[in-house]
Amino acid sequence: MLTRCPVKRLRVRLILCGLFVIYLAAYSSWSGNPFVNWIAVKLNPGDDAPYETLDLTEKNSSCWKIISGDPDAVENALLTTIANKYNGFTESDYLNMTRDCDSFVKTRKYITFPLSAKERDFPLAYSMVVNENIDMFERLLRGIYAPQNVYCVHVDRKSPKSFHSAVQAITSCFPNVYVVGKLESVTYASWSRVQADLNCMAELLQSTVPWRYLITVCGKDYPIKTNREIVNGLMAMNGSNIMDSVSPPEHKQRRWKFHHDVRETVVRTDRKKSPPPISTPMFVGSAYILVTREFVSILFVNPEIQEFFKWSEDTYSPDEHIWATLQRMPELPGSIPYTPRHHWGDAPVLTRAVKWTFYAGNIAKGALYPPCTGRNHHLICIYGSGDLHWIVKQKPLFANKFDPEVDNTAVQCMEEYVRHRAIHGTGR
Structure with missing residues (x-):
């Protein structure tokens, strides 16, 4: 017995x-x-899920091993990427899934309430500029989504109708996510890229959500930090903006000397431009910014800024100098005065963890970071699984670029990494 x-x-x-x-x-x-x-x-x-959530605390978690830099796990992920064609959700899939929004939100596991009082009391606004890859857009939205925040989505007017419809269907499932009313036909390195964000900024200022900071993202971004960590980082700034802003190298200064025409691409003309109509020097940086609500508000009422915008409309890649220059104007909310140490070669990337091809290589021989393990495009790394060990150690709040068609495992593991930290805390 x-x-x-x-x-x-x-x-x-x-x-x-x-x-x-x-x-x-x-x-x-x-x-x-x-x-x-x-x-x-x-x-x-x-x-129905093409990828499932893993517990990264388990020693057998493939994603944890990849993020920890385990060479065998990284090699296996690479072989899997080569052997298996990416098969993510399509526009049609999202149109079908969003017919029942309650089911969509639950099935896709969106966080539906603030995870802390601090996050609840410090709402954020996002301007999301996208043009393709509906699966990556939805995964990015899910990665940054919190119900107390507000999200404005700009879809390139040139994007296929099916993409527009799918984005509209996804956003319609959330009361705090919407497609901006005025869409631009976005041409690379043209003013239209700035205007897309300005359109969202104008509408976000009308939102009933009392957001504190605006964050701009594109469709190939993904957060490195949780919403709580982003809020903590922004609160620590004490009302200062976060954006790259350094003295321009000579080849970028030449861009402002001539008018440019927008055709299929941006083309320089022989017509010389007048000097920029501002009282401070020009600076350059990134198109992606984290700025206070007060900064966004002043953009639409300050005459000098409006004149500067008008002057910049026919320059090459104005998004690289517009925000960086405004960041150094002492009279603007959240600006940071220029100091001589801010020069191009040593500038820290504050807004994004990015691997530029010309800075990558053998660290022992002076490279800033290891080579890209995914694919280089426009001199920027589209991350592979082997880059994740480097990414999670970086200070910026976001990383660029991710593309599941290049390496879906890299995207999946970042999703799991951020979700795990959001639910369980930073841990380890």
């Missing part, structure tokens, strides 16, 4: 565990608790 007692106790434990699993699965069907939803996925992942 005594020999059977341990067996009976084991059966009871198994029955209780089974009942607990059923309870969690049932509870997750109506609860907005992301932790419960995450557990339910762990125990019973949906068949």
Whole structure:
């Protein structure tokens, strides 16, 4: 008789565990608790998901091994990428999934309530400029989504109708996500890229959400930090903007000496331009910015800024000098005065973790970072799985560029990394 007692106790434990699993699965069907939803996925992942959530604390987690820099795991991920064609969700898939928004939000595991009082009381605004790859757009939205924030999406007017429809369908499932009313036909390195963000900025200022900072992102960005970590980082800035702003090298100064025409690309003419109509020197930096609400508000009412915008409309890549220059104007909210140490070669990338091809290489021989393990495009790395170990150590809040068609494992593991930190805290 005594020999059977341990067996009976084991059966009871198994029955209780089974009942607990059923309870969690049932509870997750109506609860907005992301932790419960995450557990339910762990125990019973949906068949319709092209990728499932892993627990990165498990030693056998392939994503944790990749992020930790394990060479065998990285090599296996590379071989998997080569062997398997990327097969993500299509526009049609999203049109079908979003017919039932409640099901879509739950199935895609969006976080549906603020994860902390600090985040609740410090809402953010996002300007998202996208033009392709609906799957990556939705995964980015899910990665940065929080119900207290507000999201304005600009879709390139040239994008296919099916892409527009799918974006509209996804955004319609959220009260705080919408497509901007005025769309631009965006040409690379032209004013239209700036105007796309300005259109969103104007509408976000009308939002009832009392957002504190605006963050601009593109379709190939992905957060390195959680919403909580982003909020903490912005609160630590004490009202200062975050953007790259350094003295321009000679080849960029030449861009401002001639008018440019926008055709299929931006083309320089022989017509010389007048000097920029501003009282401060010109600076250059990134198109992507994190700026205060007060900074955004003044853009539309300050005459000098409006004249500067007008002057910049026919320059090459105005997004590289517009924000960087405004950042050094002492009278603007959140600006940071220029100091001589801000020169091009040593400028830290504040807004994005980016691997430029000309700075990558052998670190032992002076390179700033290891070579790209994904694919280089326009002198920038589209990340592969082997880059994740470097990415998660970087200080910026976002990384660029990710593309699941280049390396879906890299995107998937970043999703899991950020979600794990959001739910379990920074840990480790």
